[in-house]
Amino acid sequence: MTSSLLERCNFPLQDASNYREAIALAFERVIASGQVILSGGVQAFEEAFAAWLGDGFTAEHCVGVGNGTDALELALRCAGVTPGDGVIVPSFTAYATVASLLRIGAVPHFADVAPSRPVICPLEVERLLAGRHSTRRIRAVIAVHLYGEACDLRSLRDICDHRSVALIEDCAQATGTMYEGGSIGTWGDFASFSFYPTKNLAALGDGGMLVLGRQSDLSRLRTARRLRTYGWNREREAVEFGVNSRLDEVQAWILWAKLKDLSKSISARRSLAGRYRDLIGPWAGQEGISLPGDGINWKHSYHLYVITVHPMVRTNILSRGVADGIPYAVHYPLACHQQAYIAQRLEATPVHLPHTERLAASVLSLPLNPYLTEQDVQAVSSHLHALVSVV
Template identity: 55%
Template sequence: MRLLGLPGLDPYNFPQQEAWRYRRALRRAQNRIVASGQVILGPGVAAFEAAFAAWIDPALAPESAVGVANGTDALELALRAAGVGPGDAVALPSHTAYATLAAVLRLGGRPLFIDLASERPVLCPEALEQAIASHPGAVRAVIAVHLYGEACDLGRLSALCERQGIPLIEDCAQACGTRYAGQPVGRHGRFACFSFYPTKNLAACGDGGAVVARSPDDAEHLRRLRFYGWDASRQAVQFGVNSRLDELQAWLLATKLNDLERRIAQRRQVAEWYRQELAELPALRLPGDGELWRHSYHLYVVQLLPALRDRALAACRAQGIPAGLHYPLACHQHAYAAERFGSRWSLPHTEALLPRILSLPLHPYLPRRQVRQVARALRGVLVEGR
């Protein structure tokens, strides 16, 4: 923790803390690029893709992971590879980062918003099954979002999608390092999509993303999709876009991938400090592991009474604590989505959750004294009434 004493280094700022710790790795990445002369889709990307595929599942071929420009592109290309096109219905939770919906809209798809599980910010299998039954033959794909670092009920969701013949796409943007049944999430869907945005558990120094495909044919399709639809001879044989992971990010991510399990353990330690500091506070629900899964704590999102949430948020911010809301609006409540698809959706669990959530700062390097500062701010609202 000596690094925290450096002038100007903010203990709450994860990208700043991360950039300082990996500054030498970034220089090594630059040197590799100078040595190879390749900045796009070179040896660094190939090495990272192979390492990432093996990390998800050692049984996967090295080509199963396909690096792309960002997490939104990862979702869009997975949807395209799954055969989703203009007008096709895609089932997804409305409570997610808007990027999930943006990927559907970019290819002209039609969102079918599904409610959350009771008391959890992830897709409800029963609600999904009812929606599929209410729209026979219409749902062309399901996006299961592992929000905040929590895992969806992958066993039930994958079984349901398999019975219905519907591709399951795991949105793992906030769950790199989350485990389900002892294994990293990303193993159950036909595709798994990741973001390496600088705030993520596995963070680039800029944008980046990846799609992991179970099938070699799907992986090859994705490789053509990300590069104009070109085959090995650079002839366009299908539709394609320009969405490529660059060498600088790939070399840096490969280094950070080696540290990922340790970083997740550090996140879990900070979450344990929060549990110790906040467990006795009234009317506060803390996140934690499930019966079949282990949290990676991309975000630390507590729940409290709506009447107290905004007061707690204001108290934190008044003390320089960067608490936040992920997310103040569900996707169907955004003006553009409401205008195009209507705002009257039956999503009772989603709409009950939104006014209760509060994101507290958490990253692998957060000192315990900052956790105590956050706890004091919440205690002032929830116990002392300040």
């Protein structure tokens, strides 16, 4: 029986069914090991992930945790962020990015995105750091590689070094993105990854990785591992603050198996994205549509394929998509500073981020995952063309 476009768009289920054998084997390995928490699977995956990150990274730098939000929270804690400290963060991101710093009691300082990109603008970061208040020390900058698109890491690294603040890369959506020939996640003092089932490298449930920068000293490496388990030392004595956020053994073995295929799966995403560009590119400009693509020193991993369209056109596309069985989506209709919980807290000092607000009103995600076919991309492109040319 052949599957439909809608079924192929369900990446978590497609992926689970593609990796049925590896998943069964993961359970077998855990049962055979006789040790179900923080054992061979987590160790093997931390080693494999370090090798995948490349030169200078070892298993010591990679700490498997419960999810990407925890990985960010632990990165912030390792960076010394305490209640009341400021953290510069883009408002245009998954809400989880901001939730991680709120959990510590830190204060978000929202930076706008770059004028024609969905990622943080280094000039904005510089402006916020230059104007920082002495009462609210800014300790960290979170650079979110949204949709799989790389931030301007070279500029951000320079700014953070110059101002002595920690750079944290939120790579939840960017596993497989390349920057200046190396993997994303290797420029920050810390990086966080998510293996949520929709992500480029997907667990069959939750999972995450905290990555410590190459320069981390022994004390930082030890602290990060202790943070993941109640602040326990080897003797199981709590010597500092800690949480419970352990990567599950079964998930670790599944991720270990899938990591071997990651480059193949990113290539498939990139080639479908290339087809979208071939098919939509020739008429996109005249319809006011912009398409994503690589930068001069980085390569997109296309976790999401996000275009921008006129807001009124978007509303029409979304409703026709539902009727015609094409799951267009919006990531994200509200920026973080527009979410009720944050907006209430910003009431006294409202934030206005023009580029962010424009993006929130105009971004549109087209279906994309490695299980889609050439015909799917053609069908979506034609559907889109028919809708934008009648408006």
